[in-house]
Amino acid sequence: MPEGPEIRRAADALAAAIVGEPLVTVWFHDRALKKYERVLRGRRIESIEPRGKALLTHFDYGLTLYTHNQLYGVWRVAKAGTRPRTRRSLRIVLETSENAILLYSATDIAIWKTDDIGSHPFLARIGPDVLDPAFDVAAAKARLVDRRFARRNLGALLLDQEFLAGLGNYLRVEILWQAKLAPERRPADLDARERTRLAEAILDVPVRSYRMRTNSRAKALQKTAFRFRAYHRAGKPCERCGSAIVRATVASRPFHFCPLCQKTPDAAMKRALRPARS
Numbered sequence: 001m002p003e004g005p006e007i008r009r010a011a012d013a014l015a016a017a018i019v020g021e022p023l024v025t026v027w028f029h030d031r032a033l034k035k036y037e038r039v040l041r042g043r044r045i046e047s048i049e050p051r052g053k054a055l056l057t058h059f060d061y062g063l064t065l066y067t068h069n070q071l072y073g074v075w076r077v078a079k080a081g082t083r084p085r086t087r088r089s090l091r092i093v094l095e096t097s098e099n100a101i102l103l104y105s106a107t108d109i110a111i112w113k114t115d116d117i118g119s120h121p122f123l124a125r126i127g128p129d130v131l132d133p134a135f136d137v138a139a140a141k142a143r144l145v146d147r148r149f150a151r152r153n154l155g156a157l158l159l160d161q162e163f164l165a166g167l168g169n170y171l172r173v174e175i176l177w178q179a180k181l182a183p184e185r186r187p188a189d190l191d192a193r194e195r196t197r198l199a200e201a202i203l204d205v206p207v208r209s210y211r212m213r214t215n216s217r218a219k220a221l222q223k224t225a226f227r228f229r230a231y232h233r234a235g236k237p238c239e240r241c242g243s244a245i246v247r248a249t250v251a252s253r254p255f256h257f258c259p260l261c262q263k264t265p266d267a268a269m270k271r272a273l274r275p276a277r278s
């Protein structure tokens with residue numbers, strides 16, 4: 001599954017092809033959306049914004065197209081008037097005189113008033129997107145002390161889109177390595193320093209991953225460049241302490257960590273080993 005940085009880069013590529021130019025073709029497969037074709041023709045797309053795994057295409061007409069690709073949907077960019085050769089079923093065409101963006105196979109599609117889009121059931125349920133420019137360390141800390149999340153194990157919590165949208169497995173592994181925290185820890189048990197470290201890592205790791213892969217080599221040479229410190233590095237030395245990175249399974253997904261830097265405190269270990277209360 002793609003994670004926040006990959007989804008945002010895909011959105012950037014769609015936006016680069018289409019934002020700001022008048023739409024000459026607007027086509028929806030979905031019968032219920034046909035009425036918007038004429039309304040949106042001649043209008044422009046202002047921005048394309050990921051929210052978790054959903055994509056919001058904002059038109060200059062106070063309307064927003066919501067799409068969620070689930071497992072099978074895929075967006076493509078094509079030159080105006082051309083269509084990729086594919087057996088997938090076409091769902092949406094948004095085309096300027098230069099380029100087209102095309103959505104295939106997705107079925108989770110809706111058009112809302114831009115002002116109301118936050119009430120969409122999926123968007124209302126998920127947490128803030130970690131790559132949203134408005135999301136900051138204070139917001140991450142507030143999320144960590146929220147009653148809904150404070151007593152959950154970090155290993156599972158960081159994968160829960162209701163906690164924060166845009167995190168997946170590699171980001172979870174790298175955030176906990178950077179914050180020097182074991183996956184059995186819970187936000188409620190962290191001291192102030194640990195909580196700050198975690199909130200900063202939640203901000204920092206996805207942003208570095210997004211930036212690095214966006215601007216390739218120049219960025220890769222910088223000291224702050226993103227690379228995996230723990231993810232898929234089992235047996236290799238931890239860059240902080242030299243201990244061998246260990247592979248485990250946490251919340252049913254592969255997990256990699258440094259057994260020394262991310263040591264599990266005894267209390268957390270006892271709790272983790274205790275049979276779950278029903």
Ligand SMILES: [Zn+2]
Nearest residue numbers: 238241258261
């Ligand atoms: Zn270490």
